[in-house]
Amino acid sequence: MPRVLIGPTKTNIHNNEYGKSYNLLNNLYDDNFTVDIYTRTVSDTLSPENVTVYPLGGSNRISFYSKLYYRLFTELREGAADIYHHMNLSYRWFNPILVSGLYDDVPVVVGPCQTGHAIMAEEFNRMLSFWVGRNLPRPLTDPLHTIVDATRDVILDPPRMDLFRRTLDAADRIVVVDQEAYEMYADLVDESKLRTIPLGVDPDVFEYSEPDDSQELVAIGSLRERKGYDILFEALDQIQEEYPEVHLHVFGDGPLEDELVAQTKRLDIDENVTFHGYVDQSIVREHLSRARAFIHPSRSEGFSLVRLEAMSSGCPVVVTDVSGANEMVRDGEEGFVVPIESPEPIADAVTSLLSDYDLTKQIARQARDRVEEKYDWRKIAEEYLDLYRSLST
Structure with a gap:
């Protein structure tokens, strides 16, 4: 029976807030596949009998990702998976295993991938104020926001983009969530790799009700x-x-x-x-x-x-x-x-x-x-x- 190995996903598999990883994984019913998922913690039990979640723990994100990639690297080197799926790859992020190329020849899926959102000047102000432990005036932080954006574009983005592209190059299929994401990723990879599959909602949880005649x-x-x-x-x-x-x-x-x-x-x-x-x-x-x-x-x-x-x-x-x-x-x-x-x-x-x-x-x-x-x-x-x-x- 083919084995699908998934990781990373969200660091916590849960069914509160949006729970997009939970909802997708909770519907992967198929007696012809086993699906094994590595994550940091698990708050909810998944229903499909063919899906198993392995919480790796870790006192912080660094320790968790160290454990995660060591486990994934070991399994992929040994050919223990028939398909490898990196779920929820952020834009300009990367997978060190896929970048290295040091793994057994296995089909690779990356996604769902989507466009991101901007960090506004106000959000930058509040993050910086939090870091320094005091409120900072916008006339000071707005120019810093501009400088940080420019520095990121010139210094940080080129190496990040290189690692991101190499991760995408290693993928056999890249799942994007909508047409705008498709167009963004089509500039980075061969379009034959792309597959559009949206995110979703559970209609049994968000049940239909005719709206009231109210204001x-x-x-x-x-x-x-x-x-x-x-x-x-x-x-x-x-x-x-x-x-x-x-x-x-x-x-x-x-x-x-x-x-x-x-x-x-x-x-x-x-x-x-x-x-x-x-x-x-x-x-x-x-x-x-x-x-x-x-x-x-x-x-x-x-x-x-x-x-x-x-x-x-x-x-x-x-x-x-x-x-x-x-x-x-x-x-x-x-x-x-x-x-x-x-x-x-x-x-x-x-x-x-x-x-x-x-x-x-x-x-x-x-x-x-x-x-x-x-x-x-x-x-x-x-x-x-x-x-x-x-x-x-």
Whole structure:
């Protein structure tokens, strides 16, 4: 029976938050394969009998990755795997075993690979302030952000990019999550290596429910600059002029919480916004199941699972045109795709839903259908199994 060896994955296999590694691995049912996974810790049991997870532990990431690559190197040198899968390779990162070439000839899969998101100046400021143990003024850190970006481009990126390319060159198949990622990786490798398989959502967890005829809105994500909450609140200020009872539920915490709370007061919309902080996923699901719209105003984003969770729940989505958004959400069908940094189009899209309950229900149903058609984890796992089958023959 062919053996698939997977590692690294996420350092912890779990089923909270997004749990993308967990959900993919938990659906790899196939009596014709054994799947062995190395990770640091395991919080949840995987269902398939053919899938086994081996937690390697480690007091920190360095010790874990040392153990991991030693174990993988040993097994691959001995020819103990029929397929090797490096899961979740970050852009400009690398696999030392694949770079070395010192392993038995075995088909290699890399992915899912996706586009990343930018580190905004505000996030850099807060990271630097954390490192030095005191708050630093933006007039000081903004120039440093520019210098660090330039230094990275000139000094760090060339060797990182070389190792990244060598990792990709060693792969037989590279899985990308959407067309934008496909185009990015097509500039780096032969297109014949690429296979597009998206990330997904569990439709049994995020169950469909027809949205209420209400004025409840939902936004989910960490409270930081790139998430665009300041733009959303400007849009809400416009929405409440026509719909004074509209109410936005914000789920997530982060470094900008005090500033964003202050913004709602300054705009006199604080009675229209509830900051819930980080809460159990069941509470988020409850709100998504009855909300009139989910709003995702990001300035920069990778493949967004939270959009899929809203769509699966039957919640029409209003999303900015960041990476992959217009592929996941077809404008006017499963929701609305609006320009980045633009409050007015967000306000227009939301008011079009608030003013037309039949349109809301139609888009909600189409959003769920889109998930069932393309983004169900069970179908996605089957695509990975098909990929394994093609490489094992």
